Structure formats: C-alpha cells, structure tokens
Amino acid sequence: MKIVTADQMRSIEDRSEAMGVSKDALMERAGLETARYMRRVCAPLFGVPIVVLVGPGNNGGDGLVVARHLHRWGARVSVYICRDRxxxxxxxxxxxxxxxxxxxxxxxEGLMLFRELLSMAHVVVDSVLGIGRLRPLEGTVRDILLMLAEARAAKPDMTVLAVDVPSGMDGDSGDADAACPAVDITLAMGYPKVGHYAYDAEARIGKLDVVEIGLPDGVDDDVPLSLMTDANIRPMLPLRPSDAHKGSFGRTMVVAGSLNYIGAAYLAGSAATRAGSGLVTIALPASIQMAVAGKATEPTYLPLAESSPGVALPSSAGDVLGALGDYSGLLIGCGLGQAADMQGLVETVLYSGEKLPPTVVDADGLNTLAHTPHWWERFPDTAILTPHPGEMARLTGMSTGEVQADRIGIAVESAALWNKVVVLKGAHTVVAYPDGRAMLSPFANPGLATAGTGDVLAGSIAGLLSQGVQMEEAAALGVYLHGMVGESVRGRLGDTGMVASDLLPELPLAIRSLGEGDGG
Incomplete structure (x- = not known):
C-alpha cells in the first residue's frame, strides 16, 4: 500500500480521471465506503443521532455523500455547514x-443550534477541511472545532470520525492547528497520507483505517513511499527447504559487546540465531566471553585481544577480517562502547577497503562513523545502518528534534547521499533506500522503547542477510518481524515492563505466522 502527499493525491486523481474514473465517481465511492465503514464499526445506526460537519471543499463533498447513505440506512442525520459552499x-x-x-x-446565531446538536450526537463526522497545506484556523470554523473538542471531552461515549484528516491537520507534515480536534477514528481516502505517520500525530488521529475509493490500477506506480503490510513483506521471507542443513542458512558474524554492555552481544547474537541464521559467531572482548556464553549457548565465539578489561585492541580487527571470508553476513556496533580502542576496531574493519559480506552497522558502530567527516566516502560498500533518532542526528549533524520533525525526508535524503539502506528507528520505523524509495512500518509500540530492543532488531536483520535475503528486503523484513514480535509481547504483558529478551522466543513464531498468512 502506498503512502501519499497531498500533491501526489491530486496527481493520482487527475490520472484517474484521464483513465476514465472521474473525480465525482471517486467522491461518490469515498462517501459510500465511509458510510459502510461506519455501519460496521458504529452499528447499529438505526435511529442514532449523527452530525456530519461539512466544509466548503471536496472533503465536505465526501461528507455530504456519507450523510445521505447514513440517512437511507435509518440514522438520524443532521448536516452542519461550517462554511458556505x-x-x-x-x-x-x-x-x-x-x-x-x-x-x-x-x-x-452564537452557534446555539450546533451546541444542541452536539449534546444529542452519538457520532460526529468531521469532513470540514481536507489534506491541503495547513493554514491557521480562524473565525467560525475555529469556534466549531473547539466546541467539538469540548463535547468529545465531556462525552466519552461519543465517537468522532475524521474524513482523511482531522480538520486543521496538515496532510503532509502532520502539523496541526491548536484548534484541530483529536478524533477516535481517521479514515484515509484511498491511501494513508504522510502526515498520518508524523512523530506526534497518533494521539490526534486515533485509529487509522483506509477505505478504497475506486482508483484504477497503476495510478500510484510513481509513488516512492509504501506502507509495510503482510502482503508486501511475506514474499521476502527466505525459503527453508526440507533437505537443508545448517550451512544452507548462512553464517553471521556479530561484533558486539564490552564490559558495560555485555547484554548487547547476547541479544544481537541470539536474535540472529532466532531469525534463522545457520551459524552465528560473536566476536567480543575476551574477558566478557564467559559471561555472554552463559546466556547464549548456541553461537560460537571469537575472543578478541584486549587493551583493558572489556575493550578490544584495534589490531584485533585483523582477526575479524581474517575470518569474514567464511561468513555471509556481518553486524558490527552493538554495545561496543565509545572507548578510543573500540572506535579503532570499528574503523579498521569498515575502512579496511576489503570486500565485506552484507553488513549491518548499529549503535556504537554508527557513533564511530559520525566521528569521521564524509565517512561514507571511506566506507563506500552498500550496507544497512540502523540508527535511532539520536544516532541519526549525530550522523547528519542535525539535532534530534530536526530529525524527528521530518523522519521520512531525512532518511530518504541520507540513504541517497550515503548509498546505504537507512533504518531510522522509532514509532513507524522508516526504511529508506538509496534510489529514493522508502517503506514505513505500521507499528508504533511504546513497549519497544527500552534498552536492547535495537540490538534484537539489528541481529534479526543480520541473520536474514546471512540467509541470502537481499539487503533492501532484509531491512524491511527485519523491521516488520520486530514490530510483529513487539505487538505479540505487548498483547501479553502490556506497554510497561517489556524487556528486550522477551522478543527473542517470539521471533520464530512471528516468522511462522507471517509465512502462514496469519501475521499482524
């Protein structure tokens, strides 16, 4: 499923009309499908008081179509024209x-009739303003939307449904006027919009669903941003033939861990194993090997010579590079810390000029890159980078706030500049490709905002790479499986108290569920 900007949506509608499906037909279908959605979700409708707020443009036209279908199905519909059409x-x-x-x-006069309608309404449909660029809300429209927000707060059993976006929210940026109401359900017409996935949009849009509006096939072929779904992610799963052996599923080298971050090596290495890698080797400072091996018994180990306890010598990179010829995937960075010698280890591996296997760089590997001006010129190989917003800020020289304000745009621009696949973690993780395409995760799970979950993600992606999954697909598949696993654990434990190791045994279950067509 594609995700579009306002301009892209207008172009799609123009293209649709040229292909024989008029804008009026799209509006009729949008209104009908919205009404059908309400009949399913808000049932029963017979005799239910519903207020449809109508604006002056196409969004208001959608609302008028909704109103007449709901009326025909027995609802007590009142249409309130917020601005003359x-x-x-x-x-x-x-x-x-x-x-x-x-x-x-x-x-x-004084919006007294509107206030009375709100006092009786069980459902309110917001079709006042559409996805166009945000302008300050003023006058009567602003007063109406503020009254709606007050009514929703006072009547928790009242459902507010927005057509495309809550009025006063920018469909591209997700920015919203102070008077923009929070709603219970946002129904996107045809496609979700980029603004729906903005950093702080979720609290305003409520539950996001998409309704089909009858667009012809092929009208969105040039849209570069897609939403991850079961349908487009499932084909990325690696095959597991019945006559396979452990050598069939690749070998993953994980360079991770230090005295203060022993768990990172365990989590990353175990995740690569759980993602299906045939053999995983953890390269780590020698003094922490026993501690990690006590938790992770399946991987093999490459102990690295140390300059101090838990800190590997830069020269130990030679041991890593010497072994990599036998490996089909490399992960470097999880929990290495930022000691100068650890940075030297990362630099020696990544800037060696040697041909590396498909590589994931995470955590302190990224922090080390950020210390080198134009690091991508010294590390030209295509690789997957998995920064959280703070690490992305260091890599780009921006502030974390600037990164969060334009997550998709910055990820796409950086992927192109660096010639890397960029996985910008967070709510609705962005996977951006060097050619300008990107995919967005549907998952936003606060339970994953805890130490170590990024190590699990990085290890999962590396394990998939080792099995021969192409780099672009491994990044998206790893993100999607990680999101599925998070939702599964969240369903059992809730948002609070989830820890990274809870995710590990769920990974194979998510892979099976997705493969069988039962994924999230």
Whole structure:
C-alpha cells in the first residue's frame, strides 16, 4: 500500500480521471465506503443521532455523500455547514431533496443550534477541511472545532470520525492547528497520507483505517513511499527447504559487546540465531566471553585481544577480517562502547577497503562513523545502518528534534547521499533506500522503547542477510518481524515492563505466522 502527499493525491486523481474514473465517481465511492465503514464499526445506526460537519471543499463533498447513505440506512442525520459552499452544489441538492436536516453556521446565531446538536450526537463526522497545506484556523470554523473538542471531552461515549484528516491537520507534515480536534477514528481516502505517520500525530488521529475509493490500477506506480503490510513483506521471507542443513542458512558474524554492555552481544547474537541464521559467531572482548556464553549457548565465539578489561585492541580487527571470508553476513556496533580502542576496531574493519559480506552497522558502530567527516566516502560498500533518532542526528549533524520533525525526508535524503539502506528507528520505523524509495512500518509500540530492543532488531536483520535475503528486503523484513514480535509481547504483558529478551522466543513464531498468512 502506498503512502501519499497531498500533491501526489491530486496527481493520482487527475490520472484517474484521464483513465476514465472521474473525480465525482471517486467522491461518490469515498462517501459510500465511509458510510459502510461506519455501519460496521458504529452499528447499529438505526435511529442514532449523527452530525456530519461539512466544509466548503471536496472533503465536505465526501461528507455530504456519507450523510445521505447514513440517512437511507435509518440514522438520524443532521448536516452542519461550517462554511458556505459554492453554488451550484449537486451533493447538497441531493441531501436537501432527501429532507435531511441541514443547518448552516452562517444562520446559527452564537452557534446555539450546533451546541444542541452536539449534546444529542452519538457520532460526529468531521469532513470540514481536507489534506491541503495547513493554514491557521480562524473565525467560525475555529469556534466549531473547539466546541467539538469540548463535547468529545465531556462525552466519552461519543465517537468522532475524521474524513482523511482531522480538520486543521496538515496532510503532509502532520502539523496541526491548536484548534484541530483529536478524533477516535481517521479514515484515509484511498491511501494513508504522510502526515498520518508524523512523530506526534497518533494521539490526534486515533485509529487509522483506509477505505478504497475506486482508483484504477497503476495510478500510484510513481509513488516512492509504501506502507509495510503482510502482503508486501511475506514474499521476502527466505525459503527453508526440507533437505537443508545448517550451512544452507548462512553464517553471521556479530561484533558486539564490552564490559558495560555485555547484554548487547547476547541479544544481537541470539536474535540472529532466532531469525534463522545457520551459524552465528560473536566476536567480543575476551574477558566478557564467559559471561555472554552463559546466556547464549548456541553461537560460537571469537575472543578478541584486549587493551583493558572489556575493550578490544584495534589490531584485533585483523582477526575479524581474517575470518569474514567464511561468513555471509556481518553486524558490527552493538554495545561496543565509545572507548578510543573500540572506535579503532570499528574503523579498521569498515575502512579496511576489503570486500565485506552484507553488513549491518548499529549503535556504537554508527557513533564511530559520525566521528569521521564524509565517512561514507571511506566506507563506500552498500550496507544497512540502523540508527535511532539520536544516532541519526549525530550522523547528519542535525539535532534530534530536526530529525524527528521530518523522519521520512531525512532518511530518504541520507540513504541517497550515503548509498546505504537507512533504518531510522522509532514509532513507524522508516526504511529508506538509496534510489529514493522508502517503506514505513505500521507499528508504533511504546513497549519497544527500552534498552536492547535495537540490538534484537539489528541481529534479526543480520541473520536474514546471512540467509541470502537481499539487503533492501532484509531491512524491511527485519523491521516488520520486530514490530510483529513487539505487538505479540505487548498483547501479553502490556506497554510497561517489556524487556528486550522477551522478543527473542517470539521471533520464530512471528516468522511462522507471517509465512502462514496469519501475521499482524
């Protein structure tokens, strides 16, 4: 499923019309499918008081179509015109012919009738303003939306549904006017919009669903941003033939861990194993080997010579590089710390000029890159980088706030500049590719905001790479499985108290579920 900007949506509608499906037909279908959605989710509708807030543009036209279908199905519909519409107005004419109650704000002194409608309403449909660029809300429309917000707060049993976006929210940036109401459900017309996945949009849009509006096939082929779904991620799963042996599923080298971050090596190495890698070797400072091996019994180990307890010598990179010829995937960085010698180890491996196996760079590997100006020129190989927003800020020279304000744009620009696959972690993780395409995770799980879950993600991706999954697909598949696993654990434990090791035994279950068509 594609995710679009406002301009892209307008272009798609133009293309649709050129292919024989008119904008009026799209509006009719959008209104019908929205009404059908409400009949499923808000049932029963017969006799239920519903207020449809209508604006002056196409979003308001969608609302008028919704109103007439709900009326025909027995709901007590009232249409409230928040701002006068242009004439002639065929959609409003049909509503009037059906003798649906229509009230215009311009005729409602002090908005008293609107206040009365809100006091009786069980459902309110917000179709006032659409996905266009945000302008400050003013005058009557602002007053109406503020009253709606007050009514929703006072009546917790009232459902507010927004058509495409809550009025006053920018469909591209997710920025919102102070008067923009929080809603219970946002129904995206045709496609989710980029702004739906903005850093702080979720609290405003509520549950996000998408309704089909009858667009012809192929109208979105040039849209570079996609939403991860079972359907587009499942084909990325590696095959597991019945006559396979451990050598069939690759070998993963994980360079991780230090005195203060022993768990990172355990989590990353175990995740690569759980993701299906045939053999995993953890290269780590020699003095912490026994501690990690006590937790992770399946991997083999490459102990590295140390300059101090838990800190590997830069020269030990030679041992890593010497062994890599036998490996089909490399992960470097988890829990290495930022001691100068550990940074030297990372630099020696990544800047060696030797041909590396498909590589994932995470955590302190990324922090080491950030110390080198134009590091991507010294590390030209295609690789997967898995930064959280703070690490992305260091890599780009931006602030964390700047990264969070334009997660998709910055990830896409950076992937192109660096010639790397960028996995920008966080709510709705972004996977950006060097050619300008990107995929967005549907998952936003606060339970994953805990130490070590990033190590599990990095290890999972490395384990998939080792099995021969192509780099672009391994990144997306790893992110999606990680999200599925997080949802599964969240379902059992809730948002609080989830720890990274809870994810490990769930990984094979998620792989099986996705492969069988039962994924999230």
């Amino acid at each position: 242009r004439t002639p107005d065929p959609k409003l004419d049909i509503v009037n012919e059906l003798e649906i109650s229509v009230i215009a704000a311009s005729d409602d």
